[in-house]
Amino acid sequence: MVISKVCIVGSGYLGTQIGVLCARHGYNVCMQDVSTDALNASKKSVDEYVQQWIADDDLIVPDGEIVKQRISYTLDIAEAVQGAGLVIEAVVERLDVKQEVFKRLDALCAPDVLIATNSSSIKVSNIEVTTRHPERVLNLHFYGYPWKRRIVELMRGKSTSDEVMDAxxxxxxxxxxxxxMVLKESTGFIFNRVWRAIKKECLTVVDEGVASFEDV
Incomplete structure (x- = not known):
C-alpha cells in the first residue's frame, strides 16, 4: 500500500491540523468540505500554522511555501479522493453523518485505499457496516496540535486487516x-480511559481528605 497523497474529508479544526502535518512531512494533501467558508477558514489556518513554525525557527520560509503548495482544497469529494492512498474522515461527531460519508468514500475509492475515521467516540464497527470493503476501514484518532502532542491511536474494527493496520x-x-495500538475496540481508546481513571482518583484523594484540591 503506497501512500503519496492524503485526502482529508472535513476541513475543520483537527482536519486542517492533520492535513498540514501531512503536507509538512512531504505528502500531497487535498482538503475537502461541503462549505466554501470552511475551506477558506482551513486555508487561513494553514497559513497561520506555517507562519508560527517559521517564527519558532521550526521551518524556513521557502519550505513553508512548499508545505502550502502541497495542499489543495475542493468541495468535490470525488475529486478529492483521486490518487489518494489514505482518506481521513474528520466530519462532525455523528454516526449517521459518518456512515453516509463512508458509504460514499467506499464507492469512490479503489479497494486498496485506506479509509480512516478520526472519531474520538464512535467505534469503527458501527461505521464499517456501510462499506463493501470493511477490511480497509480503521480509526486514526489524532489529538489537537499533533506536531506537539505526537501520538495517534490506531483502532481496528471487526473486519480491519492486519495489512491495513501495518500500513x-x-x-x-x-x-x-x-x-x-488499540488491540480491540474500546470506547475511550487508551489515553482517554487512562486519563479518566486519573481524574477519578484525583477527586477521591480530595474527597478522602488526603490532600487539598490545590495540591492535587
Missing part, C-alpha cells in the same frame, strides 16, 4: 507521530 502504523511514523 497505518508506518504512515503514523512517517508524519512524526507515535502510534498507540
Amino acid at each position: 497505518a502504523q508506518g504512515f503514523s511514523h512517517s508524519i512524526g507521530v507515535y502510534p498507540l
Whole structure:
C-alpha cells in the first residue's frame, strides 16, 4: 500500500491540523468540505500554522511555501479522493453523518485505499457496516496540535486487516507521530480511559481528605 497523497474529508479544526502535518512531512494533501467558508477558514489556518513554525525557527520560509503548495482544497469529494492512498474522515461527531460519508468514500475509492475515521467516540464497527470493503476501514484518532502532542491511536474494527493496520502504523511514523495500538475496540481508546481513571482518583484523594484540591 503506497501512500503519496492524503485526502482529508472535513476541513475543520483537527482536519486542517492533520492535513498540514501531512503536507509538512512531504505528502500531497487535498482538503475537502461541503462549505466554501470552511475551506477558506482551513486555508487561513494553514497559513497561520506555517507562519508560527517559521517564527519558532521550526521551518524556513521557502519550505513553508512548499508545505502550502502541497495542499489543495475542493468541495468535490470525488475529486478529492483521486490518487489518494489514505482518506481521513474528520466530519462532525455523528454516526449517521459518518456512515453516509463512508458509504460514499467506499464507492469512490479503489479497494486498496485506506479509509480512516478520526472519531474520538464512535467505534469503527458501527461505521464499517456501510462499506463493501470493511477490511480497509480503521480509526486514526489524532489529538489537537499533533506536531506537539505526537501520538495517534490506531483502532481496528471487526473486519480491519492486519495489512491495513501495518500500513497505518508506518504512515503514523512517517508524519512524526507515535502510534498507540488499540488491540480491540474500546470506547475511550487508551489515553482517554487512562486519563479518566486519573481524574477519578484525583477527586477521591480530595474527597478522602488526603490532600487539598490545590495540591492535587
